Every structure is written in C-alpha cells, then in structure tokens.
Amino acid sequence: MSLHVGEIAYTNTLPFFFELDRSSLEQHGICITQNVPANINHMLASGELQAAAISSFSYGKNEKDYVVLPDLCVASAGMVHSLLLFSKVPINKLEGESVALTTSSETTVHLLKIVLKRFYQVTPCYKQEKPDLANMLTSHTAALLIGDDAIRERHADAPYVYDLGQLWYEWTGLPMTYALFAVRKDALESKVEEINMLHQSLRKSYLRTAADGYRQISRYLERKGMASLSFWDMYFEALLHQPTSKTEQGLLYYFQLCYEEGFLEREVPTLSKWRPTTSVIKYKQ
Template sequence: MSLVIGEIAYTNIVPPFYCLNREELEKNGCRFVPKVPAGLNAAMKQGEVDVGGISSFAYGKEKGKYVLMPHLSVTAYGPVGSIFLFSKYPLESLEGKNIALTSASATSVHLLKVILKEFLHFTNITFTTVTPDAEKMNASFDAFLLIGDDAIRTFWKREKLGVYYYDLGQLWYEYTGFPMTYAVFAVRKEAAEEKKDMVHMLYKQFIESKKKALGPRFNDMITYIQQRHGGTEAFWRAYFRNLHYQFDEKEKEGLLYYYKLAYEHGYFERPVTDIEMWMTGNEVRDLL
C-alpha cells in the first residue's frame, strides 16, 4: 500500500517540498507524481492521488472528500507575484471585453470572476478557457489570466507585450482586507484513516521542509530556482517575501469569505461555511 503525493512544479509551492527526505519517504511507501494544478485537482477527486497541494477552489468544490493539513498553504497578504491579469485596456475599461482564462487554474479563474463581478460590477464580459500561451492569448483576446511560472515569465516581458498588468492578490487584498489562500494541503479522508502512519510521516517532513527552505536553506532554494527558471536573486527574494505558508485562523477567515462570494455568484452548488482540518492544534503539537 502506497501513499500517492501529487507534486506541482510551480515555484510558489516549492518550500514544503524542497527539503523533503524523498529517499526515506519512498522507502516507507510514499510515491510522488508530477501534476499541473488542474490535473492534481482531478486526480485527487478521482482517488488517484492521496495528498496534494490542491487549489483552494477544488477543496471548496469537493469539500466532503478531504481534510486539510494545518500550517500549510500557499497564501498572500497582498501581491502574490504569480497570478496576473494582463490587459490591453485599463482594468476599469474591461466591461464588454473578452478575457482568456488559463486552463491550468481553478482558484485564480474564479477569483478573477469574483473580483470583476463583486467589486467592479461588470456584467458583460466574455470568458474563454485556453491553453496558457501569452503570445497567442494576447493576439486573440482583450485580456488574459496566467498563473504560476507562466505568469512570472510573462511579467518579465510585459513591456515587450505592451500590456497593463494586475496582481489578483493585490486586488483581493485592497477590496477585502483579507489574505487569499491559493492552495491548501489536502488529504483524502480514506487515506487519512487507512494510511495514517504514512500521512503523519509526510506531514512532519512537509513542516520541517518549509522551516528549512524559508530559513537556513533559503539561499540554496533561491539558487536552485534561478537555475531552473532564470530571473534575478533580488526578484526571487522579493517573491518569497510576499508568500506565506501558514494556514491558521486568519487564512481560514479569508478563504471562507472567498467561498461565500463564489457561492453567491453561482460557482458553488452549495455554500461552504466551514473548513475541515486533518488534526486539531493540540494533536499537531503532540505529533511535532
């Protein structure tokens, strides 16, 4: 019996994975499989993956299937730095325009729709989901949404494209005052019960990896990311300063507000009014 862990290649989720002792985990029954965010969401839903950093929207959509690991998320209190709406027009002029949405996203797609409808009161925008490709999206649409490393690379060449750009995390924070949690660390309920020891072992390693990657191994992590993706050391240091990897009460509060608006705008079939955790605070302290 193995514990299947979905791993997204995006830079924003690197810290909880960077310092894992993969050899030990694999020796004890863990198996890592690469996924894009949308693919991980689907694989978790279908039971092909037991644990993963899934999109927050996917958790809300399939809430009854999962429990969430405490103190682990991808969250921003303001700019997230890798979720951008790029546009030929100023934000306030997008009524009646057509916007391309990346097929790699769930949380960010609905975050954009919520922002445009709830706070800017737009009612006549055409959305089209396409494969993420900045040049093609820019050629065919008035604006386009990209996430993750696609968004970062496009941000670096924004002047060449001649576009306005809007960080969705910054917009959300300005309109609501809440942080936005983009990914949560979810465990299928069956795995949490049937593979408890492996889930415990993995969780402890996630927490330890996060601490090391954002602490004594931070410089190593930055070098590793530069080698894979380019960019300057200053850019990546600033990028990770804006990201938070906790999931405590304030993060839950912001996420529940996002769920409330998503339901009110018809993106959920039922309201999501609570978040089911894998362990209580006392249980986590005892485990760690």
C-alpha cells in the same frame, strides 16, 4: 499499498518539497507525482491520489471528501507576483470584452471572475486557452496567467498588468489562500502512519527553506534562469506558507463569494482539519 501524493509543479509550493528526502518517503510507501494544479486537483478528486497540494477552489468543491493538513498553505496578504491579468485596456473597461483564461487552475479563474464582477462591476466574455500570452492577446483583450507561466511573462509588453493577490487584498483587507494540502477522508484510517510522515516531512522542508530567508531555494531557482535572485527573494517574502486566523477568514470569504456566484454547489462555512495522531484518526468539522 502506497500513499499517492500530488505535488503542484509551481514554485509557490516548492518550499514544502525542496528539502524532502524523497527516497526515504518512497521506502515508507509514499509516492509523489508532479503536475499542474488542474491535473492534481482532478487526480485527488478521482481517488487516483490520496493526498495532494491542491487549488483552494478544488477543496471547496470537494470539501465533503477531504480534510486539510494543518500548518501548510500558499497565501499572500497583498501582491503574489504570479497571478497576473495582462490587459490592453484598464480593468474597469473590460465589460463585454474577451478575456482568455488559463487552463491551469480553477482558484485563480474564479478569483478573477469575482474581482471583476464584485469589485469592478464588469462581466467580460471568458474563453479558456492554453497558457501562451502572445497567442492569448492576439485574439483577446486580456489574458490571465498563473504560476511559473505568469512569472516568465511578468515583463511582457502589455499596457496594463494586474496582480490578483493585490486586488483581492485592496478590496477585502484579507489574505487570499491559493493552495492547501488535503487528504481524502477515505484514506485516513488505512494510511495514518504515512500521512503523519508526509505531514511532518512537508512542514520540516518548509521550515528548513524558510530558516535562511529562502536564500538556498532562491539561488536554485536563479540557476534555472526564470528570474533573478532579487526577484525570488521578493517573491518568497510575499508568500505566506503558514495559515493564520486571517488567512482562514479570507479563504472562507472567497468560498462564500464562490457560492453566491454559483461557482460552488454548497456553502463552505468551515475547514475540516486533520489532527495528527499515531493512533485513532480524528478530524474536526
């Protein structure tokens, strides 16, 4: 039986996958599927995947079923450049206004709702839309885009553009974690060697891409035409791909606010972390 792994099809997780030896992983029974965060989240929750890079909110919603792979995350302490709210009015004037939400991710949608209600005391009317900025702003006062969709539209002609990573950091003083790597608990015992290999490979890929200041990966992305080399240098410089006590503190605070707002059914006071081993699987609560 193979270990089915989900890859988020956004550049913020690319350092973990850029240097993977995919053919070697396949030979060892590790199969990788790429999709947008919302679909990857669903596939892991349903058991179609056994491990995946997932939205942070999806971990909070399913934490009883998951463990987190250590040393891997996507976070920022300030601007993230790919979670953008485009608005026709100032953010503090969005009370009762119509805000279009991307269908691509749950983490950012709930982050926006928290930022607007808790920090700006405004509650708009939300509606989910496909991530097409022009269409979104035709019918709505503001629109939320994430990932590569946001990067493509970063120079759009909108009166106000807000970076949610920056807003979160300004109000909390804490980093925000957008994605984690999770493994289903029911796959731990039967897939120990594959999980070990996956974890080591993801970390090795990240370390290799970071070793040259992300220059190789930035050149690769520049050739794809989405943004300039200087943008990608700035983009990866802003991201945190290794968790710290501060990133965990920020993530748990995000979960706390999600619970208080009714977005999560249960509190998430800690992260269940997988401990790499070649014998008996252990994880801690």
